[in-house]
Amino acid sequence: MQTIWKRVTDFFFPIQSDEWLTVLRIGLAIQVLLYCLAIRSDWNYLLAGTGRGLISRDLSEVALSGESSFIPRLGWLVNIGSRFGISEALILNAAWFCLVCAACFLVIGLFSRTAATSTWFFHLCAVKSGGLLAYGMDNFTTIGLFYLMLSPLPDQFSVDYRFRKVTLRNPQLQGLFRRVLQVHLCIAYFFGGLAKCTGPGWLNGNSLWRAFTNTPFNVIDPEILV
Amino acid sequence: MAFKGAYLAGVIFHLLLVLTVSCRATFFVLSKGHTIFPSKLDSSWREAESVTTAVLGQDLPKSNPLRQGLSAYLNAAGIEAGYGFFAPHVPGTYKLVFELHYHDGRIEYETPKVKTGSAGLHLVILLDFIGQVEDSVVREGLIKFLVYATWREHRDVSMIRAVFGTVDFPPPGEFERGRRESYQVLYAYDVTFEPKPVPIHQP
Numbered sequence: 001m002q003t004i005w006k007r008v009t010d011f012f013f014p015i016q017s018d019e020w021l022t023v024l025r026i027g028l029a030i031q032v033l034l035y036c037l038a039i040r041s042d043w044n045y046l047l048a049g050t051g052r053g054l055i056s057r058d059l060s061e062v063a064l065s066g067e068s069s070f071i072p073r074l075g076w077l078v079n080i081g082s083r084f085g086i087s088e089a090l091i092l093n094a095a096w097f098c099l100v101c102a103a104c105f106l107v108i109g110l111f112s113r114t115a116a117t118s119t120w121f122f123h124l125c126a127v128k129s130g131g132l133l134a135y136g137m138d139n140f141t142t143i144g145l146f147y148l149m150l151s152p153l154p155d156q157f158s159v160d161y162r163f164r165k166v167t168l169r170n171p172q173l174q175g176l177f178r179r180v181l182q183v184h185l186c187i188a189y190f191f192g193g194l195a196k197c198t199g200p201g202w203l204n205g206n207s208l209w210r211a212f213t214n215t216p217f218n219v220i221d222p223e224i225l226v
Numbered sequence: 227m228a229f230k231g232a233y234l235a236g237v238i239f240h241l242l243l244v245l246t247v248s249c250r251a252t253f254f255v256l257s258k259g260h261t262i263f264p265s266k267l268d269s270s271w272r273e274a275e276s277v278t279t280a281v282l283g284q285d286l287p288k289s290n291p292l293r294q295g296l297s298a299y300l301n302a303a304g305i306e307a308g309y310g311f312f313a314p315h316v317p318g319t320y321k322l323v324f325e326l327h328y329h330d331g332r333i334e335y336e337t338p339k340v341k342t343g344s345a346g347l348h349l350v351i352l353l354d355f356i357g358q359v360e361d362s363v364v365r366e367g368l369i370k371f372l373v374y375a376t377w378r379e380h381r382d383v384s385m386i387r388a389v390f391g392t393v394d395f396p397p398p399g400e401f402e403r404g405r406r407e408s409y410q411v412l413y414a415y416d417v418t419f420e421p422k423p424v425p426i427h428q429p
Contacts, residue, residue, distance in 0.1 A: 009230055009234070012234060012237060013230060035344070038342060038343070038344035039345055039348075040342070041341040041342050042340050042341050042342050042345035045341075046340075046345055053375065054340065054349070054372065054375050055352060055371045055372060067297040067301065067306075068293075068294045068295070068297035068298040068301065069294060070294060070295070071301045071302065072302070124301075124302065124304075132351075132352050132355055132368075133348035133351055133352050134348075134351070135347070135348070136311050139304050140304070141304075142303070143303065145304075146302065146304055172230075173233075176233055176237065180237050180240070180241070183241055184241070187244050187309075188244075188248070188309040189309070191251070191252055191308060191309045191310065192309040192310065192311060192313070194252060195252050195255050195309070195313030196310075196312065196313045198256060198261040198262055198263065198313070199261060199262070199313055199315045200315075201316065202313075202314070202315070203262070206398075207312065207315050207316045209397065209398050210315070210316035210395065213395045213401075214316060214318070214319045214395060215319045215393065216346065216347055216350050222401060225398075226398055226401060
């Protein structure tokens with residue numbers, strides 16, 4: 001029994017450096033910043049309530065409430081703002097600005113934990129409130145931010161450690177969080193591959209062709225592919 | 227030892243949830259058919275899917291705190307959906323075209339508009355979602371939201387016909403023989419608008 005326990009703990013608690021955490025922190029922060037900048041002009045249009053945007057944010061949030069009332073959403077912030085007479089557009093702009101600020105703090109590692117939690121919260125609010133518009137990339141960003149928020153921040157390349165002299169955490173915890181992330185990605189890729197294996201189109205190459213030629217993934221001219 | 231045990235319990239719980247959600251998504255894909263498995267297995271996949279759904283507490287009443295809590299955790303961690311993107315096959319691309327009919331008989335064509343390429347990608351996801359909705363009332367409702375967004379930019383139209391269809395790209399062999407993409411209409415909805423009241427100016 002002790003041997004099994006030792007094997008399990010050796011697997012899940014290897015002593016690791018925190019370089020992976022630096023890569024995850026900076027990578028996710030840049031990813032969120034690019035997401036914010038890329039969608040800035042349409043942010044309010046995509047996330048506005050009924051009658052003001054492309055598709056109603058209220059609709060997504062009603063569907064979300066059907067799942068659970070505790071899932072973060074922009075509607076919470078809009079409701080709080082409306083009590084103080086703040087317009088929906090201003091709240092949505094403020095949420096975008098907060099997300100950008102949190103990601104900027106995260107990229108340099110200043111107030112790392114608060115920055116990671118804020119980035120996760122505002123990103124999750126935006127993704128869940130725009131539920132019908134969300135896709136795989138948003139999901140993976142949420143996964144990454146969730147792990148980052150719980151992981152043993154700060155890392156040795158953060159401003160927190162270099163200038164604010166915040167102490168580093170147990171290196172075994174670094175190993176644990178890295179291992180969980182690895183196992184999670186293994187599961188994701190395994191099931192992604194397994195589901196594709198069952199489709200005849202993926203076995204004869206037709207699905208690959210369709211993936212390259214369908215809008216909006218048709219970045220390579222089909223003439224070249226043929 | 228105690229700190230390791232507590233962390234390990236949390237990690238195992240989390241990874242089991244990831245596994246269960248992934249299994250559920252895979253069973254869902256398999257139960258829809260069009261896979262390498264014989265269609266007589268479809269009902270077995272559906273049963274397996276319902277078992278995983280029950281494990282995730284989704285069979286409980288919506289107000290049940292366990293279901294609410296578990297759903298909140300799954301969504302907060304980003305693990306509420308599986309990873310079967312483009313499985314078992316790559317779906318066709320959907321396209322929505324608006325036919326704007328003006329009071330003077332003029333007709334213009336327009337597609338849903340967004341300003342950025344990133345939002346355009348989100349719009350494609352929305353159209354994919356609409357294309358996969360089986361409930362006709364929900365589908366019509368979603369399309370009407372998009373019609374309404376277009377109408378706000380063209381308030382002088384009398385009617386908007388929303389034509390939802392799929393763009394089929396030929397397989398490589400047919401593409402080489404010169405066949406190109408074709409558009410197939412799936413659904414069309416007409417939404418009429420009252421003419422704007424003319425304000426009466428009193429002297």
